[in-house]
Amino acid sequence: MTATLIDIKAEQQKVKDAIKAQGLRVLVCAGTGCVANGSLKVIEKFKELGADVRPMTHQDKVTIVPTGCHGFCEQGVLVVIPDLDVTYVKVHVEDVEEIVESHIKEGKPVERLLYVDPKTNEHVFKNEEINFYAKQTRTTLANCGEINAESLDEALSVGAYQALHKVLEKGDSQWVIDEITKSGLRGRGGGGFPTGLKWKFTAANRGGKSYVVCNGDEGDPGAFMDRSVMEGDPHKLLEGMAIAGYAIGADEAYIYVRAEYPLAIHRLRVAIAEAEKRGYLGNNIMGSDFNFTIHIKEGAGAFVCGEETALIASIEGERGMPRPKPPFPANKGLFGRPTLINNVETLANVAPIILKGADWFSSMGTEKSKGTKTFALTGEVNNTGLIEVPMGTTLREIVFDIGGGIRGGKKFKAVQIGGPSGGCLTEEHLDLPMDYDNLIAAGAMVGSGGLVVMNEDTCIVEVARFFMNFTQNESCGKCVPCREGTKNMLKILERIVKGKGEMKDLETLEELAVAVKDGSLCGLGKTAPNPVLSTLKYFRDEYIAHIKDKRCPAGVCEAMKTIHIVEELCKGCTKCARNCPVGAIEGTVRNPHHIDQSKCIKCGACLNACPFKAIRQN
Amino acid sequence: MSPQTHAGLDYSKVDEILANYGYEKSNLIAILQKVQEVFRYLPLDVMTYIGTKIEGLSPATVYGVATFYAQFSLEPKGKYEIKVCDGTACHVRGSMPVLNAVYQCLNPVVVVNGKVYPQMTADAIKIVIATIMNEEEGK
Numbered sequence: 001m002t003a004t005l006i007d008i009k010a011e012q013q014k015v016k017d018a019i020k021a022q023g024l025r026v027l028v029c030a031g032t033g034c035v036a037n038g039s040l041k042v043i044e045k046f047k048e049l050g051a052d053v054r055p056m057t058h059q060d061k062v063t064i065v066p067t068g069c070h071g072f073c074e075q076g077v078l079v080v081i082p083d084l085d086v087t088y089v090k091v092h093v094e095d096v097e098e099i100v101e102s103h104i105k106e107g108k109p110v111e112r113l114l115y116v117d118p119k120t121n122e123h124v125f126k127n128e129e130i131n132f133y134a135k136q137t138r139t140t141l142a143n144c145g146e147i148n149a150e151s152l153d154e155a156l157s158v159g160a161y162q163a164l165h166k167v168l169e170k171g172d173s174q175w176v177i178d179e180i181t182k183s184g185l186r187g188r189g190g191g192g193f194p195t196g197l198k199w200k201f202t203a204a205n206r207g208g209k210s211y212v213v214c215n216g217d218e219g220d221p222g223a224f225m226d227r228s229v230m231e232g233d234p235h236k237l238l239e240g241m242a243i244a245g246y247a248i249g250a251d252e253a254y255i256y257v258r259a260e261y262p263l264a265i266h267r268l269r270v271a272i273a274e275a276e277k278r279g280y281l282g283n284n285i286m287g288s289d290f291n292f293t294i295h296i297k298e299g300a301g302a303f304v305c306g307e308e309t310a311l312i313a314s315i316e317g318e319r320g321m322p323r324p325k326p327p328f329p330a331n332k333g334l335f336g337r338p339t340l341i342n343n344v345e346t347l348a349n350v351a352p353i354i355l356k357g358a359d360w361f362s363s364m365g366t367e368k369s370k371g372t373k374t375f376a377l378t379g380e381v382n383n384t385g386l387i388e389v390p391m392g393t394t395l396r397e398i399v400f401d402i403g404g405g406i407r408g409g410k411k412f413k414a415v416q417i418g419g420p421s422g423g424c425l426t427e428e429h430l431d432l433p434m435d436y437d438n439l440i441a442a443g444a445m446v447g448s449g450g451l452v453v454m455n456e457d458t459c460i461v462e463v464a465r466f467f468m469n470f471t472q473n474e475s476c477g478k479c480v481p482c483r484e485g486t487k488n489m490l491k492i493l494e495r496i497v498k499g500k501g502e503m504k505d506l507e508t509l510e511e512l513a514v515a516v517k518d519g520s521l522c523g524l525g526k527t528a529p530n531p532v533l534s535t536l537k538y539f540r541d542e543y544i545a546h547i548k549d550k551r552c553p554a555g556v557c558e559a560m561k562t563i564h565i566v567e568e569l570c571k572g573c574t575k576c577a578r579n580c581p582v583g584a585i586e587g588t589v590r591n592p593h594h595i596d597q598s599k600c601i602k603c604g605a606c607l608n609a610c611p612f613k614a615i616r617q618n
Numbered sequence: 619m620s621p622q623t624h625a626g627l628d629y630s631k632v633d634e635i636l637a638n639y640g641y642e643k644s645n646l647i648a649i650l651q652k653v654q655e656v657f658r659y660l661p662l663d664v665m666t667y668i669g670t671k672i673e674g675l676s677p678a679t680v681y682g683v684a685t686f687y688a689q690f691s692l693e694p695k696g697k698y699e700i701k702v703c704d705g706t707a708c709h710v711r712g713s714m715p716v717l718n719a720v721y722q723c724l725n726p727v728v729v730v731n732g733k734v735y736p737q738m739t740a741d742a743i744k745i746v747i748a749t750i751m752n753e754e755e756g757k
Contacts, residue, residue, distance in 0.1 A: 221706050259651065299687075301688030317643055317645060318683065319686040
């Protein structure tokens, strides 16, 4: 069989030469975040102005390359010119001309568009010297932002399909499973189940029809790593799926992507079509006798479909409701056949492991959590974006080194990790090495990898309410404890943030949490109470302040706000009374006014209207 | 929220979509997505139609699937669809005040047979209804 395989290294050299002939490459981020910041216009402008430019590097021409997400979404639109060793940030369409004229033609960098290090206040030229990137180790995201995601040639130039080629050359599916097992890779979708073991279980049923399913239903409202892989380096995912298919004996696969990710769906379709056309997917892949077809299924908006049995039901065209396990999908999955389900990030780790070896992968991370993990770093941190770090990196390194600290010099309060299934980590956890087991022990979980940084102005009770509102909405309704329990927990939390809570509510919350966890079939219900439990554990004081003192320490909860008039400052101009939409302000002309708290709706209209700044809010 | 029924819908487009997806049960979600692109929502009659055209499905099953997923709307959508991101990151950085501002700009909106009356007040709605009643009596 090996005799007929194509020479992948020669293919790579061919495309490398072709890319070299492109001259000076200007990489412009075309990920969802930068597109929203206007990167498509920046790309057009570069194409228009750069068309006939002879760069100072003496290259023949300039080529504009739209890439996937660089990760540093906070600073978009990002423009990277590797041959000039420069990264420009926050580029607008008006800045393009200056970059072309000054830097590309004359060799003079445009300083005002360079990243400024918040600690040293100095300009930073190179990508790898920007604090956000310096402490990262990018494996799954390695090519995101480096290549044009809609070009198979560009993917081949950075080594795509070499791992699959290696697998086909060896022709030993057991070796593939052993290698993945040895690497210590665990499921990146949240559960952390050993990937090699899952493959082994599914491979045990080989013989008949089997399927590979990629879970791209990234449902956590705060996570976007899977989207970035699909948008930025789709061939890495497709290659990982094909290797999985070879290992378990499957010739057909599905990628289940949320419909909310139109760009990811588009790029995957382009990638699949091109790979099939050129023999990297489809029949007789790379000249072998291995066939593998990948279909895309668009989700329709249901968080619970991230659960594997619900996802299978959804692919089959049904309501996405989980079912009891066993039977596990490895034995009876899609259309009743043995099915291997892995998440996007898990599958994106496969090709690098095969290519560089299990030992390389397991050299990163902690004892029981190997490799790297991507996190979506958001919230009140200076550098928001997508990051990838070795397992075991501490929270302090993520928030203060990569994230550049808290915005506006405010005080760190907590991070919420793992989205609606996760929990909070506080100051005491800043030096905890983050891996699957340590986070579980701390009452949180890696989960989706959503990492929301909160400062002193974030109300923890409100955040707990936010997540409970989300899970209550997304509960499929099959298990009564989840359906009714989350509803009642939400009701209580809503009461508390409105200043109508009672102390016994806290006990009820904890009782309900146990019932929901124990009485639910799937991960959604089993983890839904986590945000409440962990905030109750670490921030019980804040709950009590809301209940007993009717006070929101962070000053967020509308209902706790009171607006009052400082009598000494009030001139009695009546402007506030005239602006009040509910007639809550009483007083006569030239005499101090006052607000009837029972009528006040805290809209703040008077606050803005007062010419004497006599109205205060607390 | 009762689903709207509409007479005079163009079923030829539905047939086309069904054919493109091979009248295949497992493609139901994709079929509903395409149908919603055409009509901007899922009319009850069309769902019933799909339920009778695909083997192994019933109108009730189609309705069940349509109501399960957040993407599907059983009511016609307005001319402008405003979405405010309330993901965790946006929520922490203050998406609710934005949403409230949207409500304040538009609120309350009254839709009569598809005609949108923005910035309604208690007095203005009386005039709108009185006008419609006058028109009806005049017929």
